[in-house]
Structures are given as C-alpha cells and as structure tokens.
Amino acid sequence: MPCVIADCGEVLAEEDIMTVKDDGTGDTYSDHPEESNVQFTKFSEVFEVAEKIKTIGNEQFKLGNYEVALKKYFKAIRYLEHIDSNISSSSDNEDNKNDKEKAMTVVLPCYLNSAACYLKLKNYEEAVTNCSEVLDHYEKSNVKALFRRGQAYSSLRDFDKALVTYFLNPRGV
Numbered sequence: 001m002p003c004v005i006a007d008c009g010e011v012l013a014e015e016d017i018m019t020v021k022d023d024g025t026g027d028t029y030s031d032h033p034e035e036s037n038v039q040f041t042k043f044s045e046v047f048e049v050a051e052k053i054k055t056i057g058n059e060q061f062k063l064g065n066y067e068v069a070l071k072k073y074f075k076a077i078r079y080l081e082h083i084d085s086n087i088s089s090s091s092d093n094e095d096n097k098n099d100k101e102k103a104m105t106v107v108l109p110c111y112l113n114s115a116a117c118y119l120k121l122k123n124y125e126e127a128v129t130n131c132s133e134v135l136d137h138y139e140k141s142n143v144k145a146l147f148r149r150g151q152a153y154s155s156l157r158d159f160d161k162a163l164v165t166y167f168l169n170p171r172g173v
Helices: 043-063 066-079 085-091 093-120 124-137 143-155 159-168
Strands: none
Touching: 043 066, 043 093, 066 093, 085 159, 093 124, 093 143, 124 143
C-alpha cells in the first residue's frame, strides 16, 4: 500500500523558509541559535542579539506577559551559550575575559528576571532554581538572587530555608 501525503501545505518558490517572522514582540531571531544567521565567531554580534532579546523580555515583563518574557530571557542565554568555541581559543586571554564579563551583563539579569517571572507565575520551585543558578555559578552573594530565593522559599512554606537564605544576604535586605 503506497504512502500518500495530501493537503500538507506548500512552500512557494519565492518564500524564504529561513526567515523568522516577528512574533509580535519585535523578535525576529530564531529560537534555536544554530538555525540563525548570526555569526557566532563574532562576540560583538552575538552580544548585540542577546541584548536585544533580553530587552524584549523586559518589555514583556512590564506588560505582564511573564511566560513570553521567560522565553525571551532563556533565548538570550542560549545565544550567548552558543558562541563559537573558536573565539576562546583564538582570542587573547584579556579579550576573552572582557567578553565573559560583558556576557554576564546579559546572563545575570536574564536569570534574575526569570526568577521574578516565576515568582509572578507562582512557580516557586523554578524561581529557586534560577536564583540558585546565579548563586552557585556566578555570584554567591548576589542580593537580588538571595532575596528572590528567600521569597520563593517563603511561598513554598519552607521557612527554614527562607531564613537561611535571608541571613546569607550581606546587606540584610
């Protein structure tokens, strides 16, 4: 018996299937960095794209579109994580260090803002996870991460962990 595929749609010859359509937020970048036209050997280009995507996430957060904002924050992180490994091996160590520091100006806010989104969505476990990512891998005494993780633990009614988290906060906020 032959396999017949009918009425499955048709891509027109003039249609560019690699072009990503604006999703209504101004984001025209592929959700998957490896499918984008971004040159991952150029840190400045990747950083610019990640910064734009993070900014769109911030706009969505302000509008109360927390799930859309989450997608943008994680997308920005994916782009920075996808930077070509050749950059670190071919670049001067000082340039590489500066690029990593610059990348953190996008990565940290994305994790912290994701935690804020999860708090708004009452997904406290994910808020803890995002705050812990910052505290365990980037800045062990980040005040926002400590405060938001304490909020999440309090909402989970895990008051012992909440108190420990708040007492870790060097500024007492």
